Each structure stands twice: as structure tokens, then as C-alpha cells.
Amino acid sequence: MRNLSDKISKIGPGALIAAAFIGPGTVTVCSIAGNSFGYSLLWAIFTSLIIAFILQEMSIRVGIITKKGLTELIKDETKNSYLKNTLLILIFTAIIIGNTAYEAGNISGAILGMESLTGTLSYNFRDFNINLLSLIIGSLAFLVLFIGNYKLLEKILISIVIIMSFSFVISAIITKPDINKVIEGFITLKTPENSFLTILGLIGTTVVPYNIFLHSSLVKKKWKNPKDLKIAKIDLLIAIIMGGLISISIIITSASISSISISSAADLALSLEPIYGSFSKFLISLGMISAGLTSAITAPLAASFVACGCFGWRTDLKSLKFRSIWIIILIIGTIISSTGIKLVLIIQFAQIANAVLLPVIIFILYYIMNNKKIFGSYSNSFFQNLIGFLIVFLTIFLSIKSISTLI
Numbered sequence: 403m404r405n406l407s408d409k410i411s412k413i414g415p416g417a418l419i420a421a422a423f424i425g426p427g428t429v430t431v432c433s434i435a436g437n438s439f440g441y442s443l444l445w446a447i448f449t450s451l452i453i454a455f456i457l458q459e460m461s462i463r464v465g466i467i468t469k470k471g472l473t474e475l476i477k478d479e480t481k482n483s484y485l486k487n488t489l490l491i492l493i494f495t496a497i498i499i500g501n502t503a504y505e506a507g508n509i510s511g512a513i514l515g516m517e518s519l520t521g522t523l524s525y526n527f528r529d530f531n532i533n534l535l536s537l538i539i540g541s542l543a544f545l546v547l548f549i550g551n552y553k554l555l556e557k558i559l560i561s562i563v564i565i566m567s568f569s570f571v572i573s574a575i576i577t578k579p580d581i582n583k584v585i586e587g588f589i590t591l592k593t594p595e596n597s598f599l600t601i602l603g604l605i606g607t608t609v610v611p612y613n614i615f616l617h618s619s620l621v622k623k624k625w626k627n628p629k630d631l632k633i634a635k636i637d638l639l640i641a642i643i644m645g646g647l648i649s650i651s652i653i654i655t656s657a658s659i660s661s662i663s664i665s666s667a668a669d670l671a672l673s674l675e676p677i678y679g680s681f682s683k684f685l686i687s688l689g690m691i692s693a694g695l696t697s698a699i700t701a702p703l704a705a706s707f708v709a710c711g712c713f714g715w716r717t718d719l720k721s722l723k724f725r726s727i728w729i730i731i732l733i734i735g736t737i738i739s740s741t742g743i744k745l746v747l748i749i750q751f752a753q754i755a756n757a758v759l760l761p762v763i764i765f766i767l768y769y770i771m772n773n774k775k776i777f778g779s780y781s782n783s784f785f786q787n788l789i790g791f792l793i794v795f796l797t798i799f800l801s802i803k804s805i806s807t808l809i
Contacts, residue, residue: 426511512694
């Protein structure tokens, strides 16, 4: 019993990664995927989960073996100063501006979930209509981050992820899906007409650039010994399975109401109520709140780790410089979501920056992971490099498609 308790106590950072990639964007894209294409795109989410596991596993090795975050390692190991500065500027710009833009979406997603249950709660101040629910979500995220206790942060996010998993999985069970069609969706690589952008969205919301940076920074705080790689990989596998269950459950749930057009998870919650009862609406709303809150916590956290790595600052959760980054991002995100300002160009820039960043980061990650001077026996195998080549090729193709679509 004690041995089991010790193993459970070591589980942690992976849950933060699951909390980070299951945000309102993921919930919305999965809702649209199921509603528009039924079970036919389940293979796409499964493929993206495999890619995410491969990349995050390397991120784990970066943190545990080198005891550095990925940004720090790039800074230390890139000898050409011009190339190093270019990479750091690109990383800083994409992550900081991108996460600031997405933070407003994270908080707005939680608001949509709350409004499905409580209705709108706003305050008119002169010409501005301030959404008070966004201030509540922003304050909760601020409180959790400001405490600066990693173990407490870990426990809070693990608890919320469990609630989120329960909400969406039970919702999927309520809809009584056709199991044969679900299995067919996983094993048949169908690309229905007009589904390409949705496939891009499913992969893009699961394989997230800032998660690679966040994971390497978190594991080096949790584990110090290469022997811990095994438990770290188990931790990651559990996180990927939990996150995958959530995404798959949302697709299955929304596929049950394909006759009703939906454009967000909030629409999904409202559409389920007349068919499956108020309990189903409550479950989806609770899941949406959880998804928004967890991402509202992890996005600013990741940005702080990246900024500290770029400038060589300490990554102490209680340090003034570390806190200043996430506070700025959280405040801007809360303001945007509370006033209803829609900064489309900034969000588009964030998407383009992340689309450009992902293949670059993956290439650099694989380049670093083949440096035997740094990793020795923990460097990549031939098989891992072969898979990496395919992933880099895929992400370049998807990035070009994403940018051309946005432009």
C-alpha cells in the first residue's frame, strides 16, 4: 500500500499538460468536428495524441537529463549568436503574444460555460459593458498562480482535470453512441468534404508549442534523477489518455446531435438539454468551465517559463520577474474577455506565429535530442528520428496550409 501511495505521489506534471491542451479551443473544435462530421474524424484526434506523446516525451528527457527548460537549453547550446537571438525572438514573440491572445479565449470559454448555467452577469460602466464572470475567472486564476506553491498548483489542476474528464465522459455515455461506428472512426482515415480545416484544428489544439516548453520546465522541478524517467513517462501517458478521453468524448457527444448546427461548446450544452435533459447540459457546462479555468492558469504559467528562459531569469514561481510576466498576460486576457473586445488580427497573428514556431521547435528539439554530448544514452534512437522526420514534414505541411488559409 505504501509503495502504491509513493507512486501516486509522483504523478503530477502530466496533468498540467492535459490541463493546458484541453482548453475552450479544443472543446469547441471537437464539438464542431463531431457535429459536422460525426465519428469520422476520431482518427485525427488519435493521431494528434500520438504525436503529442512523442514530442512531450522528448520534452521530459530535456528537463530531467539536463535539468534545464527547453528555452534555456536552446539559449545555452546555440553557439551562433545571430541564430540564437533569432530563435529566442521568435519563441518569445510567438509564446508571449500568442498566449496573451489565447488567454482571453480561455477566460471567455469558462464564461460561456458559466453563462449556460447562471445567465449573463454584467455591469455597465459608461460606454463599457463589463462581464463580471470574467473577473471571477481571472481572480481565481490569479489566486492559484500567486500562491506560487507548485505542489498545490499540481493538486488543484489534477482535481479540475478529473472533474473535466468525468463531465465529458459521462456526457458521451448518456448519448449511447454506436460503438461500431466509433471504432470505424478510429481505424478508417476518412477526410469528408470540407473537413480539412477541422482536421488542422484537431491537431493544432492538441500538439501545442508552449506545452513542449512548459513540460520541460515542470519536470525538472518535480524530478532530478534519470531513473525517474520511467515514472515521468507513465505520468505523461496517463495525461495523454485523460486528455484523449475528453476530446474523444466531446466528439462522440456532439455527433449525437448532428441534426442541429453548433459553433461552440456553449451551443452543444444548450442543444443537449432538450434531448438528454438538464443534467447533460450541466455536465457540458461544468466541463467547459473546467477547461477554461485550467488553460487560464497554464497559459500564463508557460509564458513565464519561456520569458525567464529567454532572459536568463530564475524560474522560481514566487520571484517578482516570473510573476510579472503571468500577471501581465492574465490582466490583458481578463480585460479583453470582460469588455468583449475581439482583437481578430492579434489572434490571427498568434495562430500564424504558432504555426511557424511548431515545425521550427520540433526540428530544434530533434536536433538537440541527437546531441550525445548532452544526452549520452538518453539521446534519440534511429526509430525516434525516423518518426521525427515524418512529424516535421507533417507540421511543415500543416503550417503552410494554416498560414495560407488565415491569409
